[in-house]
Amino acid sequence: MTNSDYKHSVAERLMRYVQVDTQSDPYSGTQPSTEKQKDLSRILVEDLKAIGITDAELDEHGYVYATIPATTDKKAPVLCFCAHVDTSPDSSGTGVKPILHKNYDGKDIVLPDDNSIVISTTNHPYLKQRIGDDIITASGLTLLGADDKAGVAVIMDAAQYLMEHPEVLHGKIRILFTPDEEIGRGVNAVDMDKLGADIGYTLDGGERNHLEGENFSADGVHVVIHGVSAHPGYAKNKLVNATKVAAAFLDLMPKNEWSPETTNGKQGFVHPVHIEGGAELTKIDFIIRDFETAMLQEHESRLEALLKDAVAQFPGARYEFVVKEQYRNMKEILDHRPEVMNYAEEAYRRTGLQPERISIRGGTDGSRLSFMGLPCPNIFTGEMGIHSKQEYVSVQDMEKATEICIHLAQIVTE
Known part of the structure; x- marks a missing residue:
């Protein structure tokens, strides 16, 4: 990032977005599977317009499309950042009460609405690496929804920065927010011609440094x-x-x-x-x-x-x-497009991180998008303990992911 004084918006955005119930339903036959997912999507459209993006729209299938305009005439691949708005059916997403634990000290986090729900470094060893960070959890009665509203917040934060700093040179960037990823239908009705992107990155990963280019x-x-x-x-x-x-x-x-x-x-x-x-x-x-x-x-x-x-x-x-x-393993596509992973690795390094390629024991929208013509690896957001009441996320991890997005925008153009 070119401005170290930038005040990130990820924490505020995440804590606001998780309070909107967007749980998807695998037994519904509608698109999206639950109408309430559009409640958050409508908020995102308004938030995008508030930062100056004029073409933000929500379609009838529950997809949000938006464009960050290019700041250079240089020809570059159209980049897409993607995240999903729905939360898992595995745990309730109704009435989420997010809690910010500032300067985490390494002790057990006992959630106030159910003291039997304890987030500890014993069960979550990654927490040891996040001592000193600001940690967001739910209150003990619901999941948090950082999967994948952390990714949504990261993309929104990066979009805000790029709109506020036109001196950062980049090509056209498309934003895609999807419903129903948790039930395997996240890109069923995406209009790829309308999206019009050449390469993409989902923001839906876990630990800092992890870069996911392979999945089940x-x-x-x-x-x-x-x-x-x-x-x-x-x-x-x-x-x-x-x-x-x-x-x-x-x-x-x-x-x-x-x-x-x-x-x-x-x-x-x-x-x-x-x-x-x-x-x-x-x-x-x-x-x-x-x-x-x-x-x-x-x-x-x-x-x-x-x-x-x-x-x-x-x-x-x-x-x-x-x-x-x-869905299928995105590696089958990415092996033929090595530059897509290379761009991401360079963005990690410019952010001061050492990228670690890992495999996802699961899938993302990116796996299916890759087979639809949009090679699309997955970048971390810090979301951990997903699909459970022990879900948590580091604010600093999200901020690092924002920086990676901004560097990616420049690298793809370079």
């Missing part, structure tokens, strides 16, 4: 188990209970491997995320994850083999097994 490839599997219904009083030799078939199926899954709770690093997994039904019909949803796309089919074949074994134990039962592609 992902499929979903929907299993339907059909039993045979009968009155329980007269069910002998007639009833085939689909819930018992489902239980037998899940019991066949390995206990010490192949699951989120038993894997890390580059290991993939198969994870049942939802089950519902009764004696006649039971449904189970799985997510399948691996860094090697080809491994997804192997995981799915193994899962279906277990299902066949379970169904075979219950004559008369049958099943359906439906695979749906969700």
Whole structure:
């Protein structure tokens, strides 16, 4: 940044934005999945206009598009910064009460509305690196929503700086705020022609220094188990209970491997995320994850083999097994566009950081955008303990991310 006196707005913005409930809903068929996500998007449009961006708009699908105009005539790739407004369905986002803990001293943070919720360096070792920072948490009853409102606040802060400092030379920059990232639909209805960007960066990562250019490839599997219904009083030799078939199926899954709770690093997994039904019909949803796309089919074949074994134990039962592609490893695209990661690494260095390339055991909007023609790695924001009441974020991490965005704008133009 060219002005060390700049007063960052990330903390104020985050604490304001998290108070707007934007939880998405995986079982909704609408776009966006919840109308309340637009409540924050409308605020963002007004905030963008307040800093001088004239074309900020919210479309009917819940996307915010805006442009930071170029300050140079030099031809440069159009850069996009992207973050999502929705919060995870895993924990309540209603009535979030953000708390700023200034100059964190390394002690346990006991949240006031539920003293059983404690954020400690034991459970969150990264906190040890943030002693002295200002830490934002929720109050103990909800998640915070730093995932990804920290990214939203960072982009807004960078936009404010660039609009206030036209002496910083950069090309055209597009801003994209998306709904429904947490349920895998974040870019379903993005108008790529309207966006008109050449390279992008999502602001949706965790620890300082981390730069994410690789993520899981992902499929979903929907299993339907059909039993045979009968009155329980007269069910002998007639009833085939689909819930018992489902239980037998899940019991066949390995206990010490192949699951989120038993894997890390580059290991993939198969994870049942939802089950519902009764004696006649039971449904189970799985997510399948691996860094090697080809491994997804192997995981799915193994899962279906277990299902066949379970169904075979219950004559008369049958099943359906439906695979749906969700997203793919962005590395498959970024390997062909090495300059995109190189730009980011140079921005980290200019900010005084040593970039560390890591892999995401998950996905971002950037993974799907990469396959839609917009190569799009992921930059840290400091959001930690995500999807839980122990979520927290360092203000100083967010400020560093803002600086990276500003340097990126210049580097891409250079």
